[in-house]
Amino acid sequence: CFASKSSLILTNSSISLSARVNVGIVNGKQAKPHSRPYMVSIQLTKRHVCGGxxxxxxxxxxxxxxxxxxxxxxxxxxxxxxxRKSEISDRMIKSLNNGCVFELQLQEKVKLNNNVKWISLPKEGDANMTTINHTVCQHKWGSKYFEASQMICAHGDGGSCKGDSGGPLVCGNTAAGVTSFVSIKLCNSPEHPNVYTKISAYLPWIHQIIRNIK
Known part of the structure; x- marks a missing residue:
């Protein structure tokens, strides 16, 4: 599995904008241009807020x-x-929040091409994949913050940092988790591993929303 840096991003409407991101994945390397065509930047007043x-x-x-x-x-x-280069942006028109994950409905459907594609979601019950044992992670973070049935804990040579929230934890070609939180003192800390929301725990809600829109 790997965490995707949140500064790879989307086009479709008519609003020009540029942005700068000065934080990101720890010990990561720059991705090949457009090798993560599903990545987006969520922005407020032309500034990057979160990945998605x-x-x-x-x-x-x-x-x-x-x-x-x-x-x-x-x-x-x-x-x-x-x-840092000027791009085109697309406004979202509807937000759907269940407390842990958040869906944005775009104003218009994006036109798919080599640079813009979506990523697959796990099948229901699929993503019972834990990089770090749930019990170990709960001990490190405490039950107040870590909920084993809804979260995935991961740590390695690299990891997420400030500004990467909302990006996916990718296993193969499937998004298994959503970057949720890290230690405020030290990114990618072995004492406080990166935590991701487990997408498989929310699949019924996700699919219901998409079905209701169509």
Whole structure:
């Protein structure tokens, strides 16, 4: 599995914008341009707030806390590799929050191409994959923060950091988790491993929303 850096991103409407991101994956390496075509940047007033990823041509998934405190309309940028360059953005028109994961419905469906594609979701019951034992992780974070039935804990040579919230934990070609939280003192700390929301725990809710829109 690997965590995708949140600064790879989306296009479809008519709003020009540029942004800078100065934080990101720890000990990661720059991805090959457009090798993660599902990645998006969620932005507020032309500034990157969180990462996210396309799960269809109309919906973006991210972490629920990415919406909190931002009553203004967020924009989603898709199909770009470098946020420091001007891109086109697409406004979301509807937000659907269940407390842990967050879906954004785009104003218009994106046009799929080599730079813009969605990523597959796990099948129901599939993603019982734990990089770090649930008991170990719960001991490190405490039951107040870590809920084993809804979260995945991971640690390795690299990991997520500030600004990466909302990006996917990818296993094979499937999004297994949504980057949720890390230690505020030290990114990718072995004492406080990265925590991801387990997508498989929310599949019925996700599929119901998509069905209701169609």
């Amino acid at each position: 990823f396309l799960i269809s041509d109309e919906f973006v998934m991210t972490a629920a806390h990415c919406w909190k405190g931002y009553p203004e309309i967020l924009t989603v940028v898709v199909g770009a590799h470098d946020l």
